[in-house]
Amino acid sequence: MQLSLIKHQGCATPFLRHLLDFRVYQTRQRSQCCNTACTVIRHRWMKRAPSIDMSKFPVERIRNFSIIAHIDHGKSTLADRLLELTGAITTTDKNKQVLDKLQVERERGITVKAQTASLFYKYQGQTYLLNLIDTPGHVDFSYEVSRSISACQGVLLIVDANQGIQAQTVANFYLAFEAQLTIIPVINKIDLKNADPERVEKQIEKVFDIPTEECIRISAKLGTNVEQVLQEVVKRLPPPTFKKEDPFKALVFDSNFDHYRGVVANIALFGGCLSKGDRIISAYLGKSYEVNELGLLRPDEHPTDRLYAGQVGYVIAGMKEVKEAQIGDTLYHQKHPVEALPGFKPAKAMVFAGMYPMDQSDYSALRSAVEKLTLNDSSVTVQRDSSLALGAGWRLGFLGLLHMEVFNQRLEQEYNASVIVTAPTVPYKAILSSAKLIKEHGKEEITIVNPAQFPDRSVVKEYLEPMVMGTIITPDDYIGKIMSICLNRRAVQKNMVYIDDHRVMMKYLFPLNEIVVDFYDLLKSMSSGYYLLHKLLFGSMYLSFKDRAYSAGKAMCERLQDAIPRQMFEIAVQAAIGSKVIARETIKAYKKNVLAKCYGGDITRKMKLLKKQAEGKKKMRYVGTVQVPKDAFINVLKRKDK
Numbered sequence: 001m002q003l004s005l006i007k008h009q010g011c012a013t014p015f016l017r018h019l020l021d022f023r024v025y026q027t028r029q030r031s032q033c034c035n036t037a038c039t040v041i042r043h044r045w046m047k048r049a050p051s052i053d054m055s056k057f058p059v060e061r062i063r064n065f066s067i068i069a070h071i072d073h074g075k076s077t078l079a080d081r082l083l084e085l086t087g088a089i090t091t092t093d094k095n096k097q098v099l100d101k102l103q104v105e106r107e108r109g110i111t112v113k114a115q116t117a118s119l120f121y122k123y124q125g126q127t128y129l130l131n132l133i134d135t136p137g138h139v140d141f142s143y144e145v146s147r148s149i150s151a152c153q154g155v156l157l158i159v160d161a162n163q164g165i166q167a168q169t170v171a172n173f174y175l176a177f178e179a180q181l182t183i184i185p186v187i188n189k190i191d192l193k194n195a196d197p198e199r200v201e202k203q204i205e206k207v208f209d210i211p212t213e214e215c216i217r218i219s220a221k222l223g224t225n226v227e228q229v230l231q232e233v234v235k236r237l238p239p240p241t242f243k244k245e246d247p248f249k250a251l252v253f254d255s256n257f258d259h260y261r262g263v264v265a266n267i268a269l270f271g272g273c274l275s276k277g278d279r280i281i282s283a284y285l286g287k288s289y290e291v292n293e294l295g296l297l298r299p300d301e302h303p304t305d306r307l308y309a310g311q312v313g314y315v316i317a318g319m320k321e322v323k324e325a326q327i328g329d330t331l332y333h334q335k336h337p338v339e340a341l342p343g344f345k346p347a348k349a350m351v352f353a354g355m356y357p358m359d360q361s362d363y364s365a366l367r368s369a370v371e372k373l374t375l376n377d378s379s380v381t382v383q384r385d386s387s388l389a390l391g392a393g394w395r396l397g398f399l400g401l402l403h404m405e406v407f408n409q410r411l412e413q414e415y416n417a418s419v420i421v422t423a424p425t426v427p428y429k430a431i432l433s434s435a436k437l438i439k440e441h442g443k444e445e446i447t448i449v450n451p452a453q454f455p456d457r458s459v460v461k462e463y464l465e466p467m468v469m470g471t472i473i474t475p476d477d478y479i480g481k482i483m484s485i486c487l488n489r490r491a492v493q494k495n496m497v498y499i500d501d502h503r504v505m506m507k508y509l510f511p512l513n514e515i516v517v518d519f520y521d522l523l524k525s526m527s528s529g530y531y532l533l534h535k536l537l538f539g540s541m542y543l544s545f546k547d548r549a550y551s552a553g554k555a556m557c558e559r560l561q562d563a564i565p566r567q568m569f570e571i572a573v574q575a576a577i578g579s580k581v582i583a584r585e586t587i588k589a590y591k592k593n594v595l596a597k598c599y600g601g602d603i604t605r606k607m608k609l610l611k612k613q614a615e616g617k618k619k620m621r622y623v624g625t626v627q628v629p630k631d632a633f634i635n636v637l638k639r640k641d642k
């Protein structure tokens with residue numbers, strides 16, 4: 001049953017709780033109504049969770065698992081069905097991607113943040129606690145995948161019955177395989193007309209060495225065989241091996257900033273138990289906190305009195321500072337210190353861009369928004385920066401372009417901030433030759449993330465650019481086209497194998513700069529996918545790159561000419577290498593007809609007016625600021641491969 005209430009906050013809920021044998025779950029979607037004192041809260045009414053005494057719940061009946069897959073293969077849809085089957089949410093048409101809570105996720109139809117849900121499932125007369133962690137599928141967010149995996153003992157590897165194994169299926173498989181997790185292959189979308197589950201099973205056997213009999217064929221959309229997935233989770237996945245009797249030890253695997261309650265940390269208990277009122281220490285900061293609230297995520301917060309070893313849940317412990325809940329941190333009891341768990345390796349930023357407020361007076365508001373959002377997304381790196389034209393701002397590092405666009409969109413949607421984002425760049429290295437500079441930096445090799453700080457070649461021995469190994473899986477009809485695109489982008493082929501009769505898997509070493517902006521979209525448009533191994537290597541910059549500078553500079557000027565609207569004065573768009581201008585385009589000025597009021601009249605009077613106008617324009621060009629549309633910086637970089 002789905003109900004909507006309009007009420008003053010906090011009034012109706014206790015009354016209704018008594019009235020009906022239902023529990024009210026509040027989603028975090030709130031929208032202000034015309035009366036500001038009154039908030040419309042959408043409630044989802046659900047059957048009461050089975051009242052289970054968790055203190056007696058055996059660890060052997062807990063399963064912690066994640067769903068991993070290539071983008072759009074149906075993780076979120078399967079998660080919805082699992083939630084419905086276990087009664088965590090009701091069966092309605094509106095249950096689409098329940099775990100995708102962020103507005104940006106719903107708008108773009110992608111998962112950005114991994115979410116958690118604890119499900120109770122009855123199998124052969126026993127109740128099991130299944131903790132499901134949803135993961136994002138896009139290449140940019142694989143950092144979230146590895147975080148989710150660290151809290152699990154097994155994974156469901158979803159493969160689309162029509163598309164088969166895709167590049168990110170391979171990458172995610174290896175993440176789980178290296179973490180020694182049990183992998184259950186699930187072939188989804190068997191209801192599709194072109195579904196070929198047999199072919200996909202053979203691919204799985206060939207590429208991952210998993211026998212075809214181990215695959216489960218389902219349709220997450222229609223619910224076919226979804227119950228079997230739950231049964232296999234219970235049967236095949238091992239329970240966590242942690243003990244309630246051990247001292248409390250928990251891994252922070254995710255954290256959110258809530259405007260009303262501060263930091264909400266998602267934790268996996270690797271031992272012991274945690275109660276309300278306990279004093280805990282964060283191993284990273286050594287600071288102590290009192291636990292104010294804790295509970296399960298079903299998928300909305302469901303407060304409980306205690307959490308026990310093997311469980312996954314949330315904790316609110318008065319952490320106010322955004323930097324206090326480090327992902328990968330270990331929490332322990334103040335009285336029983338334990339050795340910290342190995343944390344996550346910090347995610348490597350692959351793309352850097354400047355971010356500035358549209359108006360400098362918004363600087364401090366934007367600073368606080370950026371700080372809060374980086375808590376929710378710790379893979380973003382932040383460095384203060386300033387630019388002559390755009391004022392004070394930051395240089396932010398992202399995992400990829402989609403990651404950057406999503407961050408930008410979240411700033412606008414969740415914090416109402418309006419920002420200018422400059423063209424994304426990749427980190428370069430320079431081996432310095434100037435003794436003075438080496439002394440200044442304290443080392444010979446420096447990393448440059450800001451093009452404005454690129455050292456002149458007279459002081460540099462060698463420039464190095466980042467290279468990444470990438471995997472592309474494609475139908476063989478596209479091989480020729482993809483090879484020519486890769487060549488065009490200075491990529492070097494390392495390997496090529498057929499994974500079935502019509503599909504090939506190719507490995508390329510790419511200069512990161514060539515693929516960072518638009519490569520993914522380009523490959524996707526050819527019904528293919530690619531995945532980058534996020535291991536940065538630095539290689540010498542190719543000479544051919546330099547040769548292409550002239551044509552690239554000209555193309556860039558032309559695109560900027562299209563992207564920047566005409567203004568009251570003429571604008572020269574120039575591309576330069578050092579001080580040498582290599583290309584130029586002109587954006588013509590709007591011209592006011594100053595002679596409009598001169599009916600007939602003397603030619604010298606007209607000349608005088610035109611001269612005055614020209615002088616005024618010179619001054620304007622000097623003092624005027626060019627209005628550049630916000631998205632021009634990125635759009636001009638998207639190039640078209642022939």
Ligand SMILES: Nc1nc2c(ncn2[C@@H]2O[C@H](COP(=O)(O)OP(=O)(O)OP(=O)(O)O)[C@@H](O)[C@H]2O)c(=O)[nH]1
Nearest residue numbers: 071072073074075076077110111137189219220221
């Ligand atoms: N026909 C059919 N469509 C499905 C099935 N499962 C999912 N879909 C559709 O496939 C699309 C992608 O599904 P999602 O569940 O959002 O995929 P996802 O893997 O969570 O995507 P990301 O979170 O962005 O990685 C949606 O349009 C679903 O409706 C299925 O069993 N059959």
